[in-house]
Amino acid sequence: MKEFSDIFLERRSIRKYSSKEVGETLLNDLLMMACRTSTTGNMQVYSIVITKDEGKKRELAPSHFNQKMITEAPVVLTFCADFNRFNKWCRLRNAEPGYDNFLSFVTAATDALLASQTFCVAAESKGLGICYIGTTTYNADKIIEILKLPKGVIPVTTITLGWPAEKPEKTDRLPLEAIIHNETYCDYTDESIELYYSEKEGRADSLQFVKENNKDTLAQVFTDVRYKKADNNHFSQILLKVLRDQGFME
Amino acid sequence: MKEFSDIFLERRSIRKYSSKEVGETLLNDLLMMACRTSTTGNMQVYSIVITKDEGKKRELAPSHFNQKMITEAPVVLTFCADFNRFNKWCRLRNAEPGYDNFLSFVTAATDALLASQTFCVAAESKGLGICYIGTTTYNADKIIEILKLPKGVIPVTTITLGWPAEKPEKTDRLPLEAIIHNETYCDYTDESIELYYSEKEGRADSLQFVKENNKDTLAQVFTDVRYKKADNNHFSQILLKVLRDQGFME
Numbered sequence: 001m002k003e004f005s006d007i008f009l010e011r012r013s014i015r016k017y018s019s020k021e022v023g024e025t026l027l028n029d030l031l032m033m034a035c036r037t038s039t040t041g042n043m044q045v046y047s048i049v050i051t052k053d054e055g056k057k058r059e060l061a062p063s064h065f066n067q068k069m070i071t072e073a074p075v076v077l078t079f080c081a082d083f084n085r086f087n088k089w090c091r092l093r094n095a096e097p098g099y100d101n102f103l104s105f106v107t108a109a110t111d112a113l114l115a116s117q118t119f120c121v122a123a124e125s126k127g128l129g130i131c132y133i134g135t136t137t138y139n140a141d142k143i144i145e146i147l148k149l150p151k152g153v154i155p156v157t158t159i160t161l162g163w164p165a166e167k168p169e170k171t172d173r174l175p176l177e178a179i180i181h182n183e184t185y186c187d188y189t190d191e192s193i194e195l196y197y198s199e200k201e202g203r204a205d206s207l208q209f210v211k212e213n214n215k216d217t218l219a220q221v222f223t224d225v226r227y228k229k230a231d232n233n234h235f236s237q238i239l240l241k242v243l244r245d246q247g248f249m250e
Numbered sequence: 251m252k253e254f255s256d257i258f259l260e261r262r263s264i265r266k267y268s269s270k271e272v273g274e275t276l277l278n279d280l281l282m283m284a285c286r287t288s289t290t291g292n293m294q295v296y297s298i299v300i301t302k303d304e305g306k307k308r309e310l311a312p313s314h315f316n317q318k319m320i321t322e323a324p325v326v327l328t329f330c331a332d333f334n335r336f337n338k339w340c341r342l343r344n345a346e347p348g349y350d351n352f353l354s355f356v357t358a359a360t361d362a363l364l365a366s367q368t369f370c371v372a373a374e375s376k377g378l379g380i381c382y383i384g385t386t387t388y389n390a391d392k393i394i395e396i397l398k399l400p401k402g403v404i405p406v407t408t409i410t411l412g413w414p415a416e417k418p419e420k421t422d423r424l425p426l427e428a429i430i431h432n433e434t435y436c437d438y439t440d441e442s443i444e445l446y447y448s449e450k451e452g453r454a455d456s457l458q459f460v461k462e463n464n465k466d467t468l469a470q471v472f473t474d475v476r477y478k479k480a481d482n483n484h485f486s487q488i489l490l491k492v493l494r495d496q497g498f499m500e
Contacts, residue, residue, distance in 0.1 A: 086472075095467060097479075
């Protein structure tokens with residue numbers, strides 16, 4: 001059992017896993033913990049799809065741009081906004097559900113994301129390693145097909161899980177003052193941006209990153225290489241279509 | 251310090267708080283822990299607005315339908331999707347941000363929600379009580395005004411925080427089998443819905459709830475009283491307008 005503060009302050013995302021499997025009982029215990037998370041009106045409008053099958057992982061991999069954690073991790077969990085189960089219950093109980101709208105998608109996505117983060121903290125407290133895979137919302141349409149998600153269900157995030165086989169360097173964070181605002185939002189000046197981003201920009205790994213990508217600034221690595229406007233626009237259209245197709249834009 | 255499994259399995263949302271204040275150092279420590287949470291590309295595209303001022307709480311209360319926790323809790327935290335800070339950094343570094351789209355809103359909202367849940371687990375591990383306030387996405391437009399959130403910033407969830415002055419009954423949860431799916435989504439039959447919802451429906455508090463609301467079934471309390479189609483449609487339109495106004499639908 002890890003020290004408490006360490007779980008939060010010394011955590012790293014883990015992308016390399018040992019061959020040791022994650023036991024069924026442990027996985028179930030962690031899922032039970034995740035499922036005690038608060039949800040809107042205690043509706044629990046989310047589902048978790050567990051992928052352990054090698055073939056299924058290989059099927060999922062391209063939807064996550066073949067990030068190797070998907071096939072290398074013993075367990076992949078896809079957290080989904082899910083009003084399908086709740087709607088079915090309503091209809092079986094002579095109640096007409098009104099959850100085919102954008103607010104309901106946001107409600108269900110919130111339930112799913114809060115449960116996923118509880119899962120991660122619980123897993124890390126047991127010494128397991130996790131990595132969030134942000135590509136779930138890029139290729140939700142493909143993941144829906146592979147995991148056979150019905151109308152009312154949209155995948156919102158994925159985590160890979162296993163016993164760590166690496167101890168990566170701790171990544172940087174902005175100073176806390178950059179994130180918090182007292183009473184009202186204090187908008188950023190050029191000076192405060194300089195102050196808050198200086199440590200991040202000065203790190204050896206950041207400088208290396210800029211050099212490798214032939215850019216002038218670290219920000220350009222984000223805008224021109226990692227998270228480009230054209231890609232964001234493209235995947236926004238796909239995601240909005242998924243919302244329509246899955247019945248959240250009536 | 252609480253027992254580990256208790257933090258996850260024995261937690262309750264807390265809606266009544268003692269008059270004891272939440273110390274500045276403790277609050278900062280918890281925020282530091284929350285800010286180690288994974289974010290997309292380590293961009294940290296979220297902000298946290300801290301409300302302690304009584305006047306500000308009273309201003310916020312109507313946006314949360316006057317739920318008493320807002321004015322009674324010593325601390326209210328509003329977690330916001332925030333690309334404003336990142337965009338300002340990009341522009342200062344000769345990089346053109348492409349984050350004025352729906353995918354970027356979802357990315358930023360995810361960052362905010364995962365951080366909020368880490369905060370809650372950390373707070374509960376110290377014996378504090380929290381309650382999520384789901385109304386943030388209903389009245390995001392009003393909250394934006396009150397907290398002076400600029401373009402690029404949208405509030406996505408709120409928590410109230412304080413030392414517990416109640417020990418409420420543990421609420422129910424669906425059995426784990428209702429939430430998880432192995433390899434592919436196993437759609438629900440009438441029989442599985444009956445099975446999964448029977449405990450919830452049979453509870454004394456559920457039966458009381460149905461009776462108080464003059465309904466025939468618990469599901470009808472949700473569809474006809476608590477989360478109505480007309481309200482959901484109304485607030486969906488407001489939320490989509492907020493996304494446009496705050497620059498996430500270009």
